[in-house]
Amino acid sequence: MTVSMTVDGDLAETVAVAAYANGGGPTADAPHYWQGAFTGDEEAGRRLAELPAAVEAALGIPLETETVLAACDALAGALLDPEHPVHARLAAHLPEGEDSALLAELGHHLGRRELTRKLRRELGGSAPGRLNRPDPREAVYEAWAPVGMVAHIAPGNAATVAPLSIVEGLLAGNVNVLKTSSADSLFPQALMAELAALDSSGALAARIVVLRFGSSRQEWLRLMCAPADAVAVWGGEAAVAGVAAHVPAGCRLVEWGHRISFAYLTGDAWSDGDTLDALAGDVCRHEQQACSSPQVVYLDTGDEAEVFAFAERFAGVLAARSAACPPAGAAGGDRDPAEEAELTTTELVARLEEHLGLTRVFAADDGSWRVMADTRSPLTASPLHRSVWVKPLPRERMIATLRPMRRYLQTAGIAGSRTDVAELSRTALAAGVTRITPVGAMLDSYTGEPHDGVYALQRYSRRVAVQADPDLFATTACLDDLAGPVVLPAPAGPLLGKEEVQERNGRVDRADAELYFHSGGSTGEPALSLFSYDDYDAQMHAAARGLLAAGYDPVGDRTANLFYCGGMYGSFISFFSILERLGGVQLPLAAGPDHRATARALIDHGANTLFGMPSYLWQLLHAEADALRAYGGLRKVFYGGERFTPEQQRTLEVEFGIEVVRSITYGSTDLGPLGYQCTESTGGVHHLHADLHTMEILDPDADRPVEPGATGRLVFTTHARRGQQLGRYVIGDLGRAVPGRCPCGSHAPRFELQGRTGDVMRVATYFLNHRRFVTLAEEQGGHRGELQVLLGNGEARERLTVRVERCAGSDPERLREVFLAGYPDLRSAVSERLLDLVVEAVDGASLDRSPTSGKLRSVVDGRR
Template sequence: MNPETMNPEALNPKAVNREAVNPGVVNPGAVESEAVNPELAAAGVHFWQGSFVDDEEAARRLAELPELAARTLAEPLPTELVLSACRHLADALGAPDGPVRARLLGVLTDGGTDPEEAAATLSEIADAISRPALERKLRRELGGLHPERLTRPDARETTFEAWAPVGLLVHIAPGNAAAVAPLSVIEGLLTGNLNVLKTSSGDTLLAQHLLAELAGADPTGTLARRIVVLRFSSARTAWLRLLCASADAVAVWGGEDAVRSVAELVPAGCRLIEWGHRISFAYLTRDAWSDGATLDALAADVCRFEQQACSSPQVVYLDTEDHAEVFAFAERFAAHLAATSAELPRPELEPAEHAEITTTELVARLEEHLGLTRVIAAEDGSWRVLADTRPALAASPLNRSVWVKPLPRTAVMTVLRPMRRYLQTAAIGGSRADVARLSQAVLAAGALRVTPVGGMLDSYHGEPHDGVYALQRYSRRVSVRADEAFTTTACLDDLAAPAVVPAAPSGPLLDKAGVQEQLRTLEPAHAHLYFRSGGSTGAPALSVFTNADYDTQMRAAADGLLAAGFDPARDRAANLFYCGGMYGSFISFFSILERLNATQLPIAAGPDHAATAEALVTHGADAVFGMPSYLWQLFHAEGAALRAYGGIRKVFYGGEHFTAEQRRVLTQEFGVEVIRSAAYGSTDLGPLGYQCTHAEGSVHHVLTDLHTLEILDPQADRPAPAGQPGRLVFTSRTRAGQRLERYQIGDLGRSVEGVCPCGSHTPRIELLGRYGDVVRVGTYFLNVRRFIAVAEERLGYRGELQLILDAGDGRERVTVRLDERYAPDPAAAAAAFPAAIAELASAVDEDLLDFTVETAGSGAFERTATSGKLRTVIDRRQLTV
C-alpha cells in the first residue's frame, strides 16, 4: 500500500460514496451568486458563510467559531433546501456553455488541472448531486427524504425519531482528489451540519467556488450560513487546533500518520470519522483464471485510474498452493495486461512514483534467485506482473503493477484477517457456487464489498463506502417519547413552525393533456407503477410512478391519516374502495394502512352488500374506508345488520363528499362517531392533503412534504387574494421522470388563514369543488353543489343527486334526478329548486331551458365504471348535437 497516495476517486464516485440525482430545468438566475463575483473572490482564498475573506479575517473569525456554531445550529436546515439548491447547481454544471460550468472549469485549469480531467470532474460532481441520486442516497442511508423531521417510526406508538446533525462538522480533505472535499460538505449539509472544510494549500480553489455557487442557489441564505472553506497547510497547527477544539465531529482523509496527527487534536467526545487508505484484490478459481475474457476484464481493472482508486486490484489471488501454477498464470496474464495497457494512454509518472516502482521491482528480481518471485514487465516500463509464492497481502507500487499470489480457499481467513482494517474490494471469479462461498469467506475476513472481475471500480447510487453510510456517520439518531395527547400527531415539527416550502417554479401551467403527453417520452426507469383515473371527469387518464415515488407518497398519506383520527393501535380497518382496472384507490389505501402497521380487512367494494356486511361484523371492523356513494348504498342495503352490529365507529371517505344530512343519518342511526376525509388527492399527483381532527367540511391541510401549492385567480394567471377562491395549482417535488410543475388539476379552493386548532402550522385550504361543478345552461351558470344544498336544506333530502343536461327541442333541458327512497314529491321538488336558485328561475322564466325533477332507484344513477363514483353532472348535449 502506498501510504502517500489518497485514492482519488473524484473520477470514480464509489470511492468517496458520493451518489445523488437527475437534474431538472435550470434556473440560471438561481445559481448566480454575489459570492462568486470575481472581484469578491479576489479578496481571499477562504470562503466564509457567503463571502471570500483573506487570512487575517479568517483568523479573526476562527477565534469566534464556538459562538458561530451555537448561533447557526439553532436554526434548522430543511433537507428540501439542500436538494433544491443541488438540483439547480447540477443543472448549471450540466449546461455545456453555461456560465457556472465555465467559471469552475477555469478555476480547475488555472490551478493546473488538465482540461479533460477538469471536465470529467465537474460531470462526476453534477451526477453526484443530481436530485434523483441524492434522493436515493437519503432513502437508503437515512430512511426518507426528510430525515430531519421528528416522525413516528411505528405509528402504533407516540415515539418520534429523527436524524439530527452532529453539529460542527470539520472536513479535512485530501490534497489529490478534487471532488472529495465539496461532496463531503454536501453530505454534511444533507445532515444539517455546520460544515468547516480544510483544503490543502496546494489545492485549486474548486471547493471554495463550487460551494459558493451552491450557496448562491439558495435564495434564503441558509446554506451559505452552513459553509466555511479554509485553504491552508497542515503545518499551520494553530488553525488546525482551533478547528478541532470546536468540532463535534472531524472527518479526515489520509493514511495512518495523517489520521493519527488529527486524532491528537480532537477533544474527548468528538467523533473522529476516518476515511483511510484501503487495498483491494481479485480472487480467481481455476475455471476463472483459465478464461481469456476474465483475464481481459481483470487487466482493465488494473489499468483504469492507474490503480489509484481504493477499489483497484493490487493483488491477484489464485485458489491454489502450486507455485508453478502461479508462475504460469503470471506469464499468461502478462500478455492480457500488455494488450490492454497498449490501448490506454499512460500519464507521466512523478519521480517519487517512478522510484517506488523501481525499488519494488528490483527487490522482486533479486528474490527470483531464491525461487520466491518472478517478474514479467514491459520493456518500456508501462506495466509489470510480480508473481510471488508467499500469500501475505502486499501493496503494489500501483501504476499498472500487480502482484500474483497463491491463496487456497481454506487459508483465506488466516491470511487476510490480519489485514482486515485495510481491506476494501474483492473481485471474485468463479462459478455461481464459488462466488457465493468465497464472498462469505472474504467478507468474514474483513473485505467490505465483492464485485465481478472487471467491475471493481464500478459503483451504484447509495452504495456504502468503506462499510458504512456516510450520512449516518455525519448524524445522530434522536428521539422524543410523548403521551397519548400526541396520538393524532404524525410529525412533531408541524407543531413548532411552518415547514419550509420552496417557491413554485415559473413557466406555463400544465393541464391533463400535457401530463399525458409527457408519458410518451418517459424513460422506462421512471415507470414502475401504472394507474388509471376513475374517469369521473372524462376519459380515464394514465399516471405513472416509480416505486420510490409511490412509497414516499403513501408514507405522507399515512401521516395524514393519523392526523385525521385513525388509530392503528386500536382501529380495525375495512378497505372498501374500488379495485381493478388499474384503478388505484384500493391499492393505495392498502399500502397506507400497511405503512401504519394497522389491522385491515382488504375487502374492496363489490355488489354483494350482504357478504360485505357479514365480513365487517364477523371480523369486528370498526373503521371503514371507501367512496361515499358506495358506503351510503352499503349502509342502507344492509341497514338492519349494521344497526344491530353497531360497531362501525369511524368512516373515512375519498373522492366525493357526504352531505350534512347523510352525516346525520350515519351518526344518529348507525352510531358512527367520526366521518372524515381519508385523503385529498388525484391519480396524477397522488395525495395532496389531509384532514385533522379539527377539520370541518372540506378543509384540508396541504401535504407540503410532497407539493408546493399555488392558488390562482379563477380568470387570470395571478395569485388569488388571500382567502379568496381560486384555481388549485400544484407542483410535485418528489416525482422522478414526470415533471408535474404548475399542474392545474381542475379543483377550486381558498386558503384558510391562521394556525389550525389542532396546533399544526401546515397550511390549510378549503375545497370548493371542481370546474365541472359549474355548468353554463341557457346563458346562466348553475352550480350542482347549490342544487345539493337546496335539496338538503329545503327538502330534508339525504340521498344522492344528479344533474342531467340535454339539448331538448329548441331549448336546453335540465333534470334533477333524486333517489326515490328519500325524495319528496317531484312536483314539490320542482318548485323548491327555482325558488331557491335565482339563476335557474330566471332561465325558466325567460324560456331558455326546461326544468324537471325525476325520481329513480339507486341503480339508475350513473357512476364511473372504475371507481364507482357518482357522476354529479351528466352533460348529454354534446352527444345530441
C-alpha cells in the same frame, strides 16, 4: 395566494446573496468561501475565531432535505450541460489535468435520483430528519438528526471527494467546514458557491464554509476542529494522526484512510482469457490510484509453479492492455521522485529475491507496467502505477492470512463459479474485507454503496427519539408539524393542465415509470399517471400520517377496504398500502355488487371502520341497513373521491351509530395525496401535505394570486417525484385558504375545498353551481340522498334536470320550488324562458357513475 414559507432573520438575508450574483468568484486574494461570500486570509482568520457562534446561528435556520435535493438537482443539470453558464464558470477552476468529464461525473452523482436513492438506502427515507413514528401503533418518534458541525479535511488528489462530502453533510443537515490544500485549485469553493446560489432561502449557504490553507497552519486547523461534532479526514495514518490531535473529546472522528484491495481467482477463472483481460482493465484504470484498485492477485492454490506460470501469462495480457491504453504522458512522466524511487526499489528487491526462488518479475522495458510473482502469501502493498503482485492463497488459509491486515482491507474482486463466489465472499468478509465485486468491476460503484464498511450519512448523523404520552399525541403522526412550518422551494415555471401532464408522461424515462395508474374518469377520459416505487412509498407514508391525524387508530380499528379495484385504478391498492404501513387490521374486500356478502363479511370479522367512496358506502349501508344496524359495530367511516353532505353524515350518525365521518385524504391520481383532515377539520377543510407539496390559490379568471381568504383555483407543485417535473399543476379544484393555526396545533397550512371547476355550468347565459343545488336541497328541502344534474337540449331551449335519489322526504315538486326560490340566477333563466327546469326522483343505482371508480358524476352534460 401562495402557501409557502420563507426564512426570516439577518443571517438568512446575508447568506442568501450568492457571490456569483455580484459578479465575484474565488481568486488568489479571496480563496475562502464563507457562508455566501468569498474572503481573504485576514477576514477568514477573524471569522474562524468566531466559528462556534456562526455554527449556532446557522443551525437555527431550518433546512429541509428537499431544499438540498432541489439545489443539487439543479446544479447537476447545469454540470451536464456544456452550454450552461455555470458549466463554463466551473470549468475555469478545474484542477490541472482535469476536463469536463469531471463535471459530468459530479453531475451524475448530484442528480435527484442518485441522492434520493442514497438517502433511502442510508437513512431509510427521502426526509429522514422529520420526527415520524417508526411504528404508527406507538407514540414514539424517531429521526436522523445532524451531529451539528462536520469538519472535512479533504485529500489533495481527488477533486470530487471534497464537494461530495459536503453534500453528504448537507443531506444530514449539518454545518460543514471544508479544508482544502493550499496547492489545490479553487474548484471546491466555486462549486459550493454555485450550489448555495441555487437556494434562495440561504439555508445552504449558511451551512457551507470552504477554507484553503496548508497543514502548517496548525492554529487554523485547531480553530476549525474545536467546535466540530464530527471530523472527516482522508489520508494515511500520519495524516489522520495529525488531525486527530486537534479533535476535541467526544467529537466523532470519521477516518477515510488508505485501503488496499486484491483480486482472487479460482483455478477455472485464472484459465479464462476474458477474466484476465478484465483484471488487466482493473489494474490499468486510474493507474491504481483508487483504494479499490487491485494491488495483489491471489490464486486459489498452494502450488508455486502455478503462480509463476500465471504471472507470466498475465504479464502478456497486461502488456497488450497497456499498449491499447497507455498511461497519460510518457511512462513515469507524471510521477514524482518519491513514487519513482518506490517503483524502482520494489522491482529491484523482487528481482534480487529471484535468486532465492521466492519471486519472478515480468516488466515492460519502459517501466509502464510490472507483474511480480511471490511465493509468500501475506498481503503486500503495491507501488501502484500498473504494478501488481501475484501470490498463492488457498481458500482454507484466507482468514488466517488476511485478518491481520483487516484494518486496511477494502475490495476483493472474486472470479469463479457461482458457488465459489458465494463461499469465497463469506470467507473474505470474515477476514475483514468490506466490499466484494466481480473482477473487471472493482472500481465501479453504485448509488448508496457503503464506503469502507459504513454509510457516510449515518456517520454524519445521530439517531434521536422522542417518547410521548400516547393519549395526548394519539393523532400526531409527525412531531415536527407541531414545532414549525415546512420550508420548501417556492414554485416556479408555467402553469400545467391535465393535457400538458399527459403529454409529459410520454417523455418519462422507463426507469422512473414503475407503477401505472388510471384516474377514475369521472370528469372525462381516464388519465394515466406514472410513479416510481420510491415516490409511491413516500406518498403512502404521507397519507398514512394523514389518517392518524384524522383519528384512525391502528391498534383498535378493524378496517374494511371498500374502494374500487381493477382497471389500473389506484384507490384500493393505495389504501391497502397505507393500511399496511400503519400496521392496521384490514379486510381487503373492495367495492362489489353483492352488498349482502359484503355486509356479512363486515359482521363476521368484526369490522368497525369503513374505507370507500361515499356513493358506494351509502348504497351498501342502505341496502343492508337492517343487518348492519342489528350488528351495531360500525364506528368510523373514512371516505375519499367525493364528499358526504352534512345531511348524509347526520344520517350515518343517527341511523347507523357511526361516530366519526371524515375525509380519508384529498388528492389526485396524478399528484397523490395532497391534503388530510385532522380531528378539528370539518366539511371540506384539509391540511396541506406540506412536506410533499406547495400550494397556490389563483384567481379563477387570471393567473394571479387571490386575495387572502378568497376562493380560487388550487395549483399544486409536488417536490418529491423522480424523473418528473409536476410543478404548478392546475388540478381543476376550487378552494380557499383557511387563516390561522389549526386548533389541533399543526403548522401545516389549511385550505377548504369549494368544489371543482367542472361543477360550475354555463347554462342559458348563466353560471350555475352544482354545490348550490346540493346545499339548497339539504338545508331547505330536507333531502338526504345523492343529487346529480343533467344538461340537455329541449325542443325550444336548454333543459336542466336535477335527479335526486329517491328516499323519505324527497319531494320533487317541493325541491323544484326550493331551487327557484333560493337560486336567483336559476329563477331568472326559467322566468326568461331560457331554460326548462325538471326535478325527478330516481333510484340511487340509476344515477350516472364512473365505471372505474364508482364515483357519482355530479354534472352530466349531454348537450350537442
